Amino acid sequence: MAERGGGPRPGGRSARVQAAVHRAARDLLARMDRAEVTIPLIAAEAGVTPSTIYRRWGELNELLADVAVERLRPDMVPVETGHGRGDLLAWAEQYAEEMSSGLGREMIRDVLAAEGGTGPRRCCSYARQQIALIAERAAARGEAFPSLDAVLDGVLAPILFRILFDEALGPARVGELVERVFEGDRRVDDP
Amino acid sequence: MAERGGGPRPGGRSARVQAAVHRAARDLLARMDRAEVTIPLIAAEAGVTPSTIYRRWGELNELLADVAVERLRPDMVPVETGHGRGDLLAWAEQYAEEMSSGLGREMIRDVLAAEGGTGPRRCCSYARQQIALIAERAAARGEAFPSLDAVLDGVLAPILFRILFDEALGPARVGELVERVFEGDRRVDDP
DNA sequence: CCTCCAAACGCAAAGAATTTGCTTTTAGCG
DNA sequence: CGCTAAAAGCAAATTCTTTGCGTTTGGAGG
Structure with a gap:
């Protein structure tokens, strides 16, 4: 379900989406309170639909953990x-x-x-x-x-x-x- | 917002609700997966309305943290x-x-x-x-x-x-x- | 180069959780 | 015995989460 980490293949669509979502999450965390950051927000910022994030990460914590480990x-x-x-x-x-x-x-x-x-x-x-x-x-x-x-x-x-x-x-x-x-x-x- | 801890006054209604909610949370955590425990569930188990819990603790994490510190x-x-x-x-x-x-x-x-x-x-x-x-x-x-x-x-x-x-x-x-x-x-x- | 396939995404509707305004109850106090 | 402020209940509105289904995409094999 989770598929954290580097992503399946470098360069694929999957990797692009993951990069965009990570960047969006980082940006939002930088400019607003952590408690206000939600998956729909990150999705909008990244230019993807929320369901994509829900399917890949499951919940906000998993995504933020993924981003944090990266950093x-x-x-x-x-x-x-x-x-x-x-x-x-x-x-x-x-x-x-x-x-x-x-x-x-x-x-x-x-x-x-x-x-x-x-x-x-x-x-x-x-x-x-x-x-x-x-x-x-x-x-x-x-x-x-x-x-x-x-x-x-x-x-x-x-x-x-x-x-x-x-x-x-x-x-x-x-x-x-x-x-x-x-x-x-x-x-x-x-x- | 949070009002964690022992509660305002011992014996009051507030204290009873807090005790009931704590007990409900502990019981649910004992018999189901942590990820499945939600505030509406705890509220039902404790015999209170969800909004009571939301107003007192704000979110699930705060409540569970409160319960955990107690234990x-x-x-x-x-x-x-x-x-x-x-x-x-x-x-x-x-x-x-x-x-x-x-x-x-x-x-x-x-x-x-x-x-x-x-x-x-x-x-x-x-x-x-x-x-x-x-x-x-x-x-x-x-x-x-x-x-x-x-x-x-x-x-x-x-x-x-x-x-x-x-x-x-x-x-x-x-x-x-x-x-x-x-x-x-x-x-x-x-x- | 082309076709096919599985994985991943978008969309939108359904379901669940969270927030909020207002009313009612309750415990403590004069 | 009322009065009052704090807390709880209720229910509607909002927001988030899940899910089914159709579409796109990148890659593998022909």
Whole structure:
């Protein structure tokens, strides 16, 4: 029913409609309150009929989650500072800042609100890839670097947890978390 | 608009309606798929008109979030094992298990999906209270115990992060997290 | 190049949910 | 014992969602 993701074939009609709908949704989210955005509105903006959207996405949450996951995909490689700890710190600080914004928070919530669990998984995997890349670079330089799970649980988890349930962490606290994940037992086993 | 929480006055008509609606929502959630539950359905089950619910809660998400926060409120004090680390471990394991269930995950998502940020805050504060209680008991015994923030970021955050974005953590990993939060800098006076 | 096919879209009617104006009930108060 | 403000009921109007059916489209095979 859902058929999220890149679409069936690149270049087909299906892909064009999906692109138009995504763009329309992004535009509307940018210029009006999230609660006022409806499927008929997006359809009108995209130049398609509502039933097309209902058939492809099923409900507003699925569509918005789809759009949010797309926007959450990292668009650049993590900056290189010369050592793994600096790379991770820079990445974590930028990540925390982006996600702490009003728009960032809304996108995360949209992703979580969708039915199928694939959206959150994809977001997690995006972060995983970025961290793995930093870890690889560190390993190539012969540095010790914490395991992927340690970084996920020790840095990413607190950042997202605080954004969702409490108050977003500031850069100072993010720095502490990065420091802490480098302390103690370093498991370099994970590539 | 929302008027979540305990209700205006205990015993009034308002409180009775709220209780009836909450119960109806819980019953329906228990016996049918979450996606099929609608406000008119809940209204019928509760014996009120839909417009009452619309006026009080605004939309389905708000109502379900309200119900979920209620159910997420801890109903007992953390078990006493004799020392803080054991208390925290027992609490964390039980928390992780409860939240990892299908029902637990749905409740968390409901809480997060609501508009106002008060639901997630309240859930966080429930956990805070439980942890603070464990910490107080430890302090009363003269034990060292990690700071509240350290526990939130080091134990609670990974548990919830994995449930929401990845795969729920097993008891073994939860135990590791508890161990780790007791390592390193303890910001409470030494034992 | 042409024809055929399945997938996807548009249209419009039917069905369901949401909003809203107005009336009625109720609990608390003087 | 009335009075009043808040909350609920009722019903009409509006908006969203679903669905059946005909049309278009892009691609595969001849």
